[in-house]
Amino acid sequence: MSPARRFSIDDEPHLAVRSVACDYGSGTVIGRHAHAFGQLLYATSGAMSVQAAHGSWIVPPGKAVLIPAGSWHSVRMWGRVEMRSLVFPSDREGLLGAAVGGGGDARCRVISVSPLLRELILRAVELRALDVRNGPERRLLEVLADELREAATLPLELPLPAHRQARSVAQWVLARPGDPSTLDVLARRAGAGRRTIERAFRHETGLSFGLWRQKARLLHAVRLLSEGASVTDAALDTGYSSVSAFIATFRDTFGFTPGKLSAARGGDSRLRGTDSGA
Known part of the structure; x- marks a missing residue:
């Protein structure tokens, strides 16, 4: 060397x-x-x-x-x-x-x-x-x-609302991506009305709450798959009851299938043995 x-x-x-x-x-x-x-x-x-x-x-x-x-x-x-x-x-x-x-x-x-x-x-x-x-x-x-x-920019950003109660809802979803609670329930928990939360998400993230939560769940699935979860487990843990629907939505959102992440986990054998450090 x-x-x-x-x-x-x-x-x-x-x-x-x-x-x-x-x-x-x-x-x-x-x-x-x-x-x-x-x-x-x-x-x-x-x-x-x-x-x-x-x-x-x-x-x-x-x-x-x-x-x-x-x-x-x-x-x-x-x-x-x-x-x-x-x-x-x-x-x-x-x-x-x-x-x-x-x-x-x-x-x-x-x-x-x-x-x-x-x-x-x-x-x-x-x-x-x-x-x-x-x-x-x-x-x-x-x-x-x-x-x-x-290089193409990929849709892997999840914008966060600044609105205090909408941010509270966002943090709840991020901590519990598989939670099936409706927006009405989440809004009440945050001390706001459904329409207030929906307006805040649309205005500050550019997404409806439903699309924002879908993306949050899919991004969480990327993390699970990267840690070794199966596609089925990733689908179920992020609130999908249909694995095929999960795969289709994942592909439509990111442009690649969840299976490609599993295949990429091994890394590049040429790079083994590099030093760790901050």
Whole structure:
């Protein structure tokens, strides 16, 4: 194995990308924090959930989340997670720009990872950084920026309402995704009327309460599947009485079947043995 690449303080201004590989056990939580730089988190196995001020995002294996600079967030691991992280400390030449959430975009987003983007992430992790003074690494950076700009944003965000009583209902559902209680019951428990809660969800999340709860249940199913649950168990635990209906709704929402998550749990054998760390 070649020795770890080292950088001096004089190198720092020229490093457009820094990278780290960390492995985490299921249930590990990285507490609320923010970075001065944009960040990409990619899970080669396991799933991650990212909680920020205005919502939460689930990151299935083989997908990535872009976290803008200054965004306060926490991360929770579901299943054994092999995390590959890129940070973007320097973009003096504008190569990355809006690709990593620049231009005042303060929201996280989960993106699709093409085979090429995946290999670029893994190569950057092997190199530990991309130095713009190095010709091959600069070319890698340019292709990486192109791939990030072209990456499709996936519907894996669950926005949270700010309205106090609607937020209370949302937190109840998130803690008990299989609970069959009607909105009337949930609204009374929160001390509000059904119409008040429905209006708050539509206005502040862009979704009716029914669609919001459906998405919350499906995102919880992603977590269960990432931890090794069967498709049947995931369906039943999230309130579905029909497994086929669960599979169809899951596919229509996310564009892939729950079975694909089960197949992706094994991760990439090339990456075994990386060091753990925060």
